[in-house]
Amino acid sequence: MTPSTIDLRSDTVTRPSPAMRRAMAEADVGDAVLDRDPTTRRLEERVAELLGMDDALFFPSGTQANQTGVALLAPPGTELLLEANAHLVHYELAGVAANWGVQIRPIATPDGLLTAEQVNVALRPPSPHLPRAGALAVENTHNAAGGKVMAPDVMDGIVGAARAARLPVHLDGARLWNAAAALAVPPARLARGVATVMVSLSKGLGCPVGSCLAFSARENERARAWEIRKRLGGGMRQSGILAAAGLYALEHNMNRLSEDHENARLLAQRLSDCPALRPSAPESNIVMIDLVGGGQTADGVIPKLAQAGVRLVPFGTHRLRAVTHLDVSRDDVVRAAEVIRSALR
Ligand SMILES: *Cc1c(COP(=O)(O)O)cnc(C)c1O
Numbered sequence: 001m002t003p004s005t006i007d008l009r010s011d012t013v014t015r016p017s018p019a020m021r022r023a024m025a026e027a028d029v030g031d032a033v034l035d036r037d038p039t040t041r042r043l044e045e046r047v048a049e050l051l052g053m054d055d056a057l058f059f060p061s062g063t064q065a066n067q068t069g070v071a072l073l074a075p076p077g078t079e080l081l082l083e084a085n086a087h088l089v090h091y092e093l094a095g096v097a098a099n100w101g102v103q104i105r106p107i108a109t110p111d112g113l114l115t116a117e118q119v120n121v122a123l124r125p126p127s128p129h130l131p132r133a134g135a136l137a138v139e140n141t142h143n144a145a146g147g148k149v150m151a152p153d154v155m156d157g158i159v160g161a162a163r164a165a166r167l168p169v170h171l172d173g174a175r176l177w178n179a180a181a182a183l184a185v186p187p188a189r190l191a192r193g194v195a196t197v198m199v200s201l202s203k204g205l206g207c208p209v210g211s212c213l214a215f216s217a218r219e220n221e222r223a224r225a226w227e228i229r230k231r232l233g234g235g236m237r238q239s240g241i242l243a244a245a246g247l248y249a250l251e252h253n254m255n256r257l258s259e260d261h262e263n264a265r266l267l268a269q270r271l272s273d274c275p276a277l278r279p280s281a282p283e284s285n286i287v288m289i290d291l292v293g294g295g296q297t298a299d300g301v302i303p304k305l306a307q308a309g310v311r312l313v314p315f316g317t318h319r320l321r322a323v324t325h326l327d328v329s330r331d332d333v334v335r336a337a338e339v340i341r342s343a344l345r
Pocket of ligand 1: 064088
C-alpha cells in the first residue's frame with residue numbers, strides 16, 4: 001500500500017488525529033471495572049443525552065454492544081425480528097444464537113428498509129406451536145443496503161407496531177450519527193421509543209475503539225448490561241483513555257459527517273457515466289458499485305484497483321462497496337473516481 005492509497009474499504013479505517021491523541025493522553029482516568037472512571041462516565045452521560053435515553057454504557061465494540069442489547073431484550077427461546085440483511089444477521093457470527101439461544105427471524109424487504117406493515121405481516125399469531133417474538137431490531141443507517149437512511153416517521157411506525165405487539169425495540173445505530181446528519185434531525189429523534197440503542201464511535205467519528213449501548217430505563221438496565229458486558233469480557237479498566245477519544249469526536253467530528261455524504265454523492269456522480277459500472281444513489285457515506293455486463297467480478301477487480309491506489313471491498317460477486325470518511329478528502333474522491341474509471345475501462 002503506497003502512502004497515497006485512498007482507502008475506501010470502510011469508515012473504520014480512520015486513524016486518530018493528533019488532537020484526538022492529545023485528548024486521549026490527557027484523559028482523567030480511574031478503574032471503570034473496580035468502581036469508576038470519570039472520563040468513561042462523562043462519555044456515557046453525553047451519549048445518553050444525545051440519544052434522549054436515560055443512560056449508556058461504554059463497550060469495546062459495536063458487536064458486543066449489539067449482543068448485549070439483544071440479551072437485555074430477548075429471552076432465550078424467542079425470536080429476534082429484523083430486516084433480512086441486518087448486521088446482526090450476517091456479521092455477528094450467529095452471536096444471538098450462540099450466546100443467547102435466540103432465533104433470528106429475518107424479514108425480507110426489497111430495499112433494506114423495514115416498514116410497520118412488514119413487521120405486522122411477520123408477527124406470528126399466539127400459538128403453543130409457534131415461537132414467540134422476544135424483540136425487534138432495526139438498523140439505521142442500513143449498511144448492507146448501501147447506507148440507506150430510515151426516516152423518523154417510518155421509525156415511529158415500526159416502534160408503534162412493536163409496541164402494539166409488546167415487543168421491545170433495539171436500534172443498531174452503528175451509523176445513527178450519519179442518519180441524523182443526512183436527515184438534519186437530532187440523533188434522539190431517531191431513537192424515540194426504543195428500549196436500547198447501539199452507536200459506534202470508531203466509524204465515521206474517527207475513534208480508534210469504542211461503541212456505546214444506551215437504555216431507556218435507568219438503574220436496572222444499566223446494572224444488567226454491566227453484568228452481561230463483564231461476562232463477555234468487555235469490562236475495561238482505564239477506559240477513559242478511549243472514552244476521551246469519543247468525547248473529542250462527538251464535539252469535533254460530528255458536524256462534518258455531511259461532508260462524507262457529499263463526497264459519497266460526488267463519487268457516485270463521477271462514476272455514473274462509466275458503462276462498466278452502476279453506482280448506487282448514496283443517502284449517506286456508502287456507495288455500492290455494481291459491475292455491469294457480467295464480465296468482471298468484484299474479487300477480480302479489487303486487486304487491480306488496489307494496485308492503482310484505491311481500496312474497496314467486495315459486497316457480492318459483482319458488487320463493490322466504497323465508504324467515505326474523515327480521512328478522505330474531496331480531492332481524494334475525485335482521484336479515486338478517475339482511478340476506478342480507468343482501471344475498469
Ligand atoms: C460496524 C457495525 C456493527 C459492529 O460494530 P463493530 O464495532 O465493528 O463490532 C454493527 N452494526 C452495524 C450496522 C455496523 O455497521
